[in-house]
Amino acid sequence: MTRDDIFQKVAATxxxxxxxxxxxxxxxxxxxxxxxxxxxxxxxxxxxxEREFGIKIPRNELFPESIFQGDPEFVKDGRVTPKxxxxxxxxxxxxxxxEFEANPTLEGISDLFTVNxxxxxxxxxxxxxxKAAA
Amino acid sequence: MQLKDQIxxxxxxxxxxxxxxxxxxxxxxxxxxxxxxGSREAADALVAEIGNNCQAIQADVAQAxxxxxxxxxxxxxxxxxxxxxxxxxxxxxxxxxxxxxxxWQTVIDTNLGGTFAFCRAAAAQMALKQRSGRIxxxxxxxxxxxxxxxxxxxxxxxxxxxxxxxxxxxxGSRNVTVNAVAPGFxxxxxxxxxxxxxxDFIQKKLIPVRRLGxxxxxAAAVVFLASPGASYITGQxxxxxxxxxxxxxxx
Numbered sequence: 001m002t003r004d005d006i007f008q009k010v011a012a013t014x015x016x017x018x019x020x021x022x023x024x025x026x027x028x029x030x031x032x033x034x035x036x037x038x039x040x041x042x043x044x045x046x047x048x049x050e051r052e053f054g055i056k057i058p059r060n061e062l063f064p065e066s067i068f069q070g071d072p073e074f075v076k077d078g079r080v081t082p083k084x085x086x087x088x089x090x091x092x093x094x095x096x097x098x099e100f101e102a103n104p105t106l107e108g109i110s111d112l113f114t115v116n117x118x119x120x121x122x123x124x125x126x127x128x129x130x131k132a133a134a
Numbered sequence: 135m136q137l138k139d140q141i142x143x144x145x146x147x148x149x150x151x152x153x154x155x156x157x158x159x160x161x162x163x164x165x166x167x168x169x170x171x172g173s174r175e176a177a178d179a180l181v182a183e184i185g186n187n188c189q190a191i192q193a194d195v196a197q198a199x200x201x202x203x204x205x206x207x208x209x210x211x212x213x214x215x216x217x218x219x220x221x222x223x224x225x226x227x228x229x230x231x232x233x234x235x236x237x238w239q240t241v242i243d244t245n246l247g248g249t250f251a252f253c254r255a256a257a258a259q260m261a262l263k264q265r266s267g268r269i270x271x272x273x274x275x276x277x278x279x280x281x282x283x284x285x286x287x288x289x290x291x292x293x294x295x296x297x298x299x300x301x302x303x304x305x306g307s308r309n310v311t312v313n314a315v316a317p318g319f320x321x322x323x324x325x326x327x328x329x330x331x332x333x334d335f336i337q338k339k340l341i342p343v344r345r346l347g348x349x350x351x352x353a354a355a356v357v358f359l360a361s362p363g364a365s366y367i368t369g370q371x372x373x374x375x376x377x378x379x380x381x382x383x384x385x
Binding site: 040 | 258261262263304305307308
C-alpha cells in the first residue's frame with residue numbers, strides 16, 4: 001500500500017467519523033482545529049482505523065492521552081521543557097516535531113495531531129507488521 | 135409495536151420492576167435478554183411466558199466480570215444491543231451508626247458498580263459500532279427524597295443520577311441517549327417489609343394518586359425512553375411516583 005493509498009483510506013475514515021466533507025481533509029489538516037474532533041472522536045477514529053486497516057492500535061499509541069497531565073518536569077509556564085520534548089518524541093515517534101520545537105507551547109500540542117500523523121503512524125504500523133510476517 | 139426487533143438487555147429482570155420492564159419491552163416487539171442472580175424459577179417462568187424472543191442469563195452484576203460476559207453473549211446471539219436497562223438493585227437498610235461496611239459495599243457494588251460495569255461493557259458497541267443506543271438506569275426517588283436507614287441506598291442512587299448525566303454528555307454525539315427512571319413506592323418484594331410496617335399510610339397520606347406504584351407504571355416510562363419518540367431526551371431523571379416526591383401530606 002502506498003502512502004497515498006493510506007491517505008485516501010484515512011481520509012475516508014475521517015469523513016465518516018467526523019462527518020466532514022472530503023475536500024476538508026488534507027494531509028496538513030489538524031484533527032481538532034481544522035476538522036473539529038472532540039475527545040470521543042479520537043476513540044471513534046481509532047476504532048474505525050483498526051477495522052479499515054485490520055490492525056490493532058494499542059491504547060495511548062496513536063493518540064497518547066494527556067501526555068503531560070500535571071507533570072511539572074515536562075511543562076513549565078505553559079511551555080514544554082526539553083525533557084518534555086524528549087518524552088513527546090518517545091511517545092510519538094511518527095510525529096513531525098520540527099515546527100513545534102521552535103515554539104513548544106502547551107496549546108500547540110493539539111496541532112501535532114494531523115491527518116499526516118495518522119498516515120505516518122499507519123505506514124509504520126503496516127511496515128512493522130509486514131516485517132514481522134516476513 | 136414501537137420496538138419491533140430491537141435487542142434489549144435488562145439486569146435484575148426476573149422479579150419486581152425488572153420483570154415488568156422485560157414484559158413491557160417484549161410486548162412492544164423487542165427481543166429481550168435479562169439477567170437474574172438467584173431466582174432461577176422465576177427467570178425460567180418468565181422466559182416460558184414470553185417465548186422465543188426472550189432469554190435469561192445468570193449473573194451477579196456486582197461481580198466485576200459479569201457485565202462483559204453477558205454483553206458478549208447477547209451480541210454473539212443477537213448481533214447488537216439497542217436498549218440497556220440497568221435495573222438490578224438491592225437494599226440493606228439500617229441506621230448508619232450500626233451500618234456494617236459489608237452493607238454499604240453490597241449496595242454500592244450492585245446498584246452503582248453494576249450500572250457502571252454494564253454501561254462500560256455496552257458503550258463501545260452502542261457508540262462506536264452501532265452509533266445508536268438507549269441506556270436507561272433505574273434510580274429511585276430515595277436519591278433525592280431520602281429516608282432514614284438508607285445512607286447506602288441513597289448514596290448509590292444519587293450517584294447513578296450523576297453518572298447518568300455525565301455519560302449522556304459523552305455519548306450524545308453518537309446517538310446514544312442515557313436517562314434514568316426514578317420510581318417511587320412500588321409494590322415489589324423489595325418494599326414488602328416497609329409496606330407491612332406502615333400499612334395504608336403511605337398510599338392514603340403521602341401519594342397524591344392514592345395508590346402504590348406497579349411495575350407496569352415504571353416499565354411504561356422505560357418503554358417510552360426506549361422508543362423513537364424519546365430520541366431528543368437525554369441526561370434526565372424521570373420521576374414516576376404518583377406524586378410522592380412532591381412531599382405533600384394529605385389532610
